[in-house]
Amino acid sequence: MTTPTGITYRKVAVPSNLERRAFLFMRLSGAALLLLAVGHMMIQHVLNSSQNLTLQFVAQQWSSWGWRVYDMLLLFFAITHGFNGLRNVLEDYVHNRNAVKWINRFLFVFAILTIIWAGIAIATF
Amino acid sequence: MQVHIRIRRFNPETDNKPRWGEYTVNDVNPTDSVLDVLHRVKWEQDGTLTLRRSCAHGVCGSDAMRINGANMLACKTLVSRIAKPGSDQAKIQVEPILGLRVIKDLVVDMDPFFDHYRSVLPYFVNDNVPADGREFRQSPEDRARFDDTTKCILCAACTTSCPSFWANEKYVGPAAIVQAHRFIFDSRDQAAEERLKVVGDSFGVWRCRTNFNCTNACPREIEVTKAIAEVKGVLARGKI
Numbered sequence: 264m265t266t267p268t269g270i271t272y273r274k275v276a277v278p279s280n281l282e283r284r285a286f287l288f289m290r291l292s293g294a295a296l297l298l299l300a301v302g303h304m305m306i307q308h309v310l311n312s313s314q315n316l317t318l319q320f321v322a323q324q325w326s327s328w329g330w331r332v333y334d335m336l337l338l339f340f341a342i343t344h345g346f347n348g349l350r351n352v353l354e355d356y357v358h359n360r361n362a363v364k365w366i367n368r369f370l371f372v373f374a375i376l377t378i379i380w381a382g383i384a385i386a387t388f
Numbered sequence: 389m390q391v392h393i394r395i396r397r398f399n400p401e402t403d404n405k406p407r408w409g410e411y412t413v414n415d416v417n418p419t420d421s422v423l424d425v426l427h428r429v430k431w432e433q434d435g436t437l438t439l440r441r442s443c444a445h446g447v448c449g450s451d452a453m454r455i456n457g458a459n460m461l462a463c464k465t466l467v468s469r470i471a472k473p474g475s476d477q478a479k480i481q482v483e484p485i486l487g488l489r490v491i492k493d494l495v496v497d498m499d500p501f502f503d504h505y506r507s508v509l510p511y512f513v514n515d516n517v518p519a520d521g522r523e524f525r526q527s528p529e530d531r532a533r534f535d536d537t538t539k540c541i542l543c544a545a546c547t548t549s550c551p552s553f554w555a556n557e558k559y560v561g562p563a564a565i566v567q568a569h570r571f572i573f574d575s576r577d578q579a580a581e582e583r584l585k586v587v588g589d590s591f592g593v594w595r596c597r598t599n600f601n602c603t604n605a606c607p608r609e610i611e612v613t614k615a616i617a618e619v620k621g622v623l624a625r626g627k628i
Binding site for chain 2: 272280286
């Protein structure tokens, strides 16, 4: 299709593999983290004084499900984004395909367990 | 001026590991290139020094080297660019490009580089007959989309400055992606999907960590990292 700018755009079939999905997820989670993490920092450390960050403050905040969902989203995106970044770094240096497979499995399980463990802490606080 | 040049030497017949050769060259003009200095060493001091060069004018791309820690073409790098302003002395360190096996001195095995180059089908593919029977027409705007990547001379300065390529030589590398870009974005070409299979593989564009070494190294000033990002964009959107 040629646009008024004279440029012809075409649709193409692209391979949809793990790396492409991981790339798209990193873009999505990066944008989400920009909002969630910056928002978290502004609320906890700028609008509130760091001196007020006590157990009672956290308990009061997590009495609202809105804050719990916010922190769970922050947890989910931070862990998955970070572990996928770690997977990328390790794949640069580990060349044995079997070792890469086992590292990926380990990172996947470790990330899921971390999310469940921290998620339970937030949900049942 | 006087040039002190350190050259990474390796002769597989006599050396167990690479060593440094140190030479002093006098009466060098600031407008001489590093290649001129290497020629002076080879022709006047040590005829065993081995290097590749052909046109000596920045067109053939055969004399890419690591000069003072950065990839450059020896023929395009003037001594005046390396010497301190106003000084009549210069210190130059020359090494072979990294990530490829050294055959001798500054000559490396380029086969893995050209294997990656060939893997992206670096040629025009269109089996149809043009409507007018003579040529496939293209708007200036469509031509402009891949103008930058037509400038590549395959010197390997980009690929061998890339830490991802150093870490894993299976990575197809910036130069091959530049070649893929040149044809993927050509509105007349019909093999984009085949090229996208190669550069969309786990050893394709996803290995790029956008550290811009390739863009800095390119002697033709191609925006290599931008070209890689544009190919990633095609793979993400399914649209050229």
